[in-house]
Amino acid sequence: MASSGRLELPSHWERQWDVAFVSAETPSETDITALVQAYSALLFRVAHSILRNRAESEDVVQDVFLRVLEHKLKLPAIRDLRVWLVRITWNLAIDRRRRIRPDQLDEPFAESLVAHSIPADQALSATRQITATLREIERLPKPERHALLLSAIDELSITEIATILHRSESAVRALLFRARTRLRERLDKNERLEKGTSA
Amino acid sequence: MNHQPANSYPPSHPDARIDKVLDALRTTEPPTGLEQRIAARLAQAAEARALSTSGFATTPRHFTTAQPGAASLFAVILNAVKDPRILLAPGTLYIAAGTVLTVVIAITIVHHHTSTNTAQTASDTGAPSRVPHLRDGIIVAKVGTTPSGATVISSLEGAARQPRQAAPGATSTLAAETISHPLPPSAQDQDLDEIARAETLAPSRSAPPMPLTAQEKLIQSATRPGQPIQLAELDIARAPILRAAAEARQTASLEHYVRSLLAPFAVADALQPTTDSQPQEVPTPAPPTSNPTN
Numbered sequence: 001m002a003s004s005g006r007l008e009l010p011s012h013w014e015r016q017w018d019v020a021f022v023s024a025e026t027p028s029e030t031d032i033t034a035l036v037q038a039y040s041a042l043l044f045r046v047a048h049s050i051l052r053n054r055a056e057s058e059d060v061v062q063d064v065f066l067r068v069l070e071h072k073l074k075l076p077a078i079r080d081l082r083v084w085l086v087r088i089t090w091n092l093a094i095d096r097r098r099r100i101r102p103d104q105l106d107e108p109f110a111e112s113l114v115a116h117s118i119p120a121d122q123a124l125s126a127t128r129q130i131t132a133t134l135r136e137i138e139r140l141p142k143p144e145r146h147a148l149l150l151s152a153i154d155e156l157s158i159t160e161i162a163t164i165l166h167r168s169e170s171a172v173r174a175l176l177f178r179a180r181t182r183l184r185e186r187l188d189k190n191e192r193l194e195k196g197t198s199a
Numbered sequence: 200m201n202h203q204p205a206n207s208y209p210p211s212h213p214d215a216r217i218d219k220v221l222d223a224l225r226t227t228e229p230p231t232g233l234e235q236r237i238a239a240r241l242a243q244a245a246e247a248r249a250l251s252t253s254g255f256a257t258t259p260r261h262f263t264t265a266q267p268g269a270a271s272l273f274a275v276i277l278n279a280v281k282d283p284r285i286l287l288a289p290g291t292l293y294i295a296a297g298t299v300l301t302v303v304i305a306i307t308i309v310h311h312h313t314s315t316n317t318a319q320t321a322s323d324t325g326a327p328s329r330v331p332h333l334r335d336g337i338i339v340a341k342v343g344t345t346p347s348g349a350t351v352i353s354s355l356e357g358a359a360r361q362p363r364q365a366a367p368g369a370t371s372t373l374a375a376e377t378i379s380h381p382l383p384p385s386a387q388d389q390d391l392d393e394i395a396r397a398e399t400l401a402p403s404r405s406a407p408p409m410p411l412t413a414q415e416k417l418i419q420s421a422t423r424p425g426q427p428i429q430l431a432e433l434d435i436a437r438a439p440i441l442r443a444a445a446e447a448r449q450t451a452s453l454e455h456y457v458r459s460l461l462a463p464f465a466v467a468d469a470l471q472p473t474t475d476s477q478p479q480e481v482p483t484p485a486p487p488t489s490n491p492t493n
Contacts, residue, residue, distance in 0.1 A: 036237050044229040054230055055406055061233065062240050062403065069241055069248075107412065113223050133216045152224040180217065187213035 043089045049149045050093035052109040060092045106134045144179035243400045
């Protein structure tokens with residue numbers, strides 16, 4: 001994962017944090033519990049798309065809600081809480097990803113995707129293919145990689161992805177198209193290289 | 200977004216591989232109990248935050264005005280005596296207060312000077328207040344009262360409770376008698392429950408280092424300890440340099456060893472230059488003349 005992959009907060013959110021919240025209604029603990037119930041699965045998937053490790057992803061989600069608890073007085077002023085939570089999760093996951101060697105996370109995830117009923121040699125080959133795909137995803141340019149990984153989350157619409165990435169919807173669609181095209185070309189090229197080497 | 204996996208591709212096709220990975224990311228289910236763990240951690244964080252920021256204030260409205268660093272240690276100790284729950288606060292000041300309080304009470308009990316004061320403190324606290332302070336899985340100290348109303352100090356490590364023994368030769372004071380008495384089984388079970396509950400609610404730590412991969416284990420098993428040169432020689436580019444350096448190091452080591460062996464002789468020669476040590480010149484006989492008649 002590129003080290004400069006951290007997203008920046010939108011300017012209107014930054015402005016909102018500076019507003020006085022004296023008259024704002026303070027969310028209660030019940031509200032935060034409702035947030036946990038409503039968004040924990042989504043945030044887990046967002047973190048998992050970056051980290052590909054369940055334990056690390058759960059830690060990230062817990063950290064997100066701890067931050068929500070710290071800033072609970074400012075929650076009523078946030079326009080789109082769902083996107084805001086996704087953004088916090090995304091940034092925390094990227095921060096955590098920087099401290100971990102990518103291979104340590106991708107290989108167990110790839111092994112978990114391979115069926116256990118197939119022979120060992122086929123399982124090894126499939127694991128290598130998935131690992132290579134994940135590695136090529138990580139090698140994509142940052143905007144394309146972010147768009148592709150966010151698109152893998154069903155709950156996020158193109159509009160929300162565009163808001164998170166600070167781009168227009170058409171730009172997000174173009175990023176997705178370019179990401180898939182580039183990824184397909186690279187995987188195809190790698191496969192041809194491997195076949196040529198083995199031959 | 201709704202993505203339909205492309206099933207028309209063969210499994211080895213790049214698009215099929217991409218779709219497989221994205222589908223796996225899309226269909227990842229959160230682990231069971233995630234919400235409960237998050238809620239427990241939030242509750243723990245909120246409680247710790249309330250205790251650390253409000254000190255002894257009963258209402259959490261003093262969050263913004265309370266300055267825990269400004270409170271004096273003496274006040275903290277006094278309040279800890281009143282409400283031992285404050286020892287659960289994560290601030291170091293409260294930990295220090297708990298430690299000081301424990302030491303003070305221990306000294307008091309051991310020297311049997313203030314048995315009446317101890318009984319008075321126990322009567323002030325009223326209900327049993329057994330509050331373990333959990334930090335890094337080790338319960339540092341416990342201050343509480345038995346049902347009989349006497350103060351008990353014990354030091355715990357993990358789940359094993361080790362009551363402090365009274366000083367040898369102690370007379371029959373109230374504190375010493377109370378310490379020597381074991382707690383009833385119900386109190387011990389309650390302690391274990393509290394420990395287990397605290398362990399459950401403890402914040403999660405960072406993951407331990409990942410295990411070695413298969414390749415790393417293979418390399419580890421293939422290498423022989425103590426012979427790094429052989430391992431380094433596997434690197435073709437660096438092998439000649441490393442071999443030359445190793446030979447030079449061996450030669451230098453051998454020379455140093457020989458020099459250290461010959462050093463006493465050299466010193467002896469320098470201190471006592473005798474004729475024995477000098478090579479004697481043997482007079483060479485004159486070469487016989489080949490022709491004496493000449």
